[in-house]
Structures are given as C-alpha cells and as structure tokens.
Amino acid sequence: MAPQLWPADAGVPRDGRPVLVMIAHPKCACTRASLHELQRLSTRFEALPSPPALYLSIIAPAGAGPDWADGPVLAAAASIRGLNVYLDPGGQFAGRLGATTSGHVLLYGADSRLLFSGGITSARAHEGDAAGQEAIVAALYGRGASSPVTPVFGCALHGPPGPEEVP
Numbered sequence: 001m002a003p004q005l006w007p008a009d010a011g012v013p014r015d016g017r018p019v020l021v022m023i024a025h026p027k028c029a030c031t032r033a034s035l036h037e038l039q040r041l042s043t044r045f046e047a048l049p050s051p052p053a054l055y056l057s058i059i060a061p062a063g064a065g066p067d068w069a070d071g072p073v074l075a076a077a078a079s080i081r082g083l084n085v086y087l088d089p090g091g092q093f094a095g096r097l098g099a100t101t102s103g104h105v106l107l108y109g110a111d112s113r114l115l116f117s118g119g120i121t122s123a124r125a126h127e128g129d130a131a132g133q134e135a136i137v138a139a140l141y142g143r144g145a146s147s148p149v150t151p152v153f154g155c156a157l158h159g160p161p162g163p164e165e166v167p
Contacts, residue, residue: 002098006112010096012086018052018109018140022120023094025059025102026073028155030125034103035076037120041133042080048140052107054083059102059157062090091157102154107136115139118150126153 006019022038024031035056045051056077058069069087077085088094097106098117107116116139122130132150139148 002106002114002117003096004114006108006114007096011093012055013053014112015053016110017050018107018115019055020052020105020107020136021055021057021097023057023059023088023097023099023102023104023106023157024073025155025157026069026071028102030121030154031073031102032076033121033125033127034105034119034154035073035080036127037130037133038083038105039076039080041120041136042082044137045140050110051082052140054080056080056083056085057088057093058085059091059094060087060089064089094157100157101152102157104152104154105132105136107139109139114148116148116150118148119152119154120150121153124153 012019022034024034042054060068077083103119103121105118105120106114109115116136118132120130120132122128135148135150138144
C-alpha cells in the first residue's frame with residue numbers, strides 16, 4: 001500500500017511541485033504500453049501552471065549495472081519530455097512506495113499528500129484511455145480524483161519471471 005505522505009527518505013528531489021512516479025520493470029512487455037500512456041498523459045499537463053515532476057524508477061536486481069535496463073523501455077522513456085529516469089537497485093524505492101507491479105504510478109501533490117495510486121492502462125499491455133489517466137488529470141486540475149486508486153496491470157516487480165516478460 002502506498003504511503004499517504006511522500007517518504008522523507010525517498011531520495012527523489014522535490015521542488016515544491018507535484019511528483020508523478022512510475023515504477024517499472026524493464027523486462028516486462030507491458031511496460032512499453034504504460035510508458036506510451038505516460039507520454040500521452042504528460043501532454044495533458046502542459047496547460048498546468050505547475051506541471052508535476054516526472055520520474056521513472058526502473059527496478060534492477062541488486063548489483064546490476066546501468067546497462068542492465070538498456071533496451072526498448074529506455075528508448076520509450078527517452079521520448080517523454082521532462083522524464084527523469086533512475087535505477088532502483090533491488091527495488092528499495094519501489095518498496096517504500098508500496099509498488100509490487102510494473103507500471104504502478106503514484107501522484108503526490110505539492111503538499112506531499114498522495115493523490116493517486118494505480119495503473120494508467122485498462123488492461124495488460126493495452127493502450128488507450130483508462131480510469132487512472134482521468135483520475136490523475138482530475139487531481140492535477142483541482143477537480144478531485146473520481147477514482148484515486150486503480151488496478152495495475154503488469155508483471156510482478158519481484159519473484160520468478162512471468163511468461164509475458166521479454167528477455
């Protein structure tokens with residue numbers, strides 16, 4: 001379960017703006033769809049006076065080097081303007097945020113309070129409108145999230161690889 005307040009020891013810089021974080025496993029085939037939806041979603045923030053800081057936290061096995069995550073996920077992430085990408089060795093950061101599934105998105109307000117926790121796709125590897133996207137937009141535009149928690153569709157962040165994971 002996601003903490004209701006942004007963890008003080010998160011290690012992600014805060015600058016007084018809302019923060020949107022996606023937790024992802026780079027070997028999960030569903031992550032590409034989640035990143036595509038994050039790109040679409042981020043264009044809806046352009047009219048905001050203070051758009052959220054965007055982060056992609058990539059889970060890596062303990063001891064993995066920075067090249068472990070190279071591939072389609074990083075290529076997709078590079079196309080999202082303003083997205084900050086960092087490696088999360090052993091999933092420590094993901095654990096602090098309560099994330100267990102690749103594609104989990106969390107939105108914290110400028111006041112550090114949790115505004116949204118869940119997925120931004122409507123099914124595994126599905127692209128298109130989803131309740132999570134609408135909840136994030138509503139929260140950022142001050143309309144309140146109609147569904148502040150949505151299901152996350154993706155691979156488990158820890159444990160044995162699933163059949164949907166890509167090499």
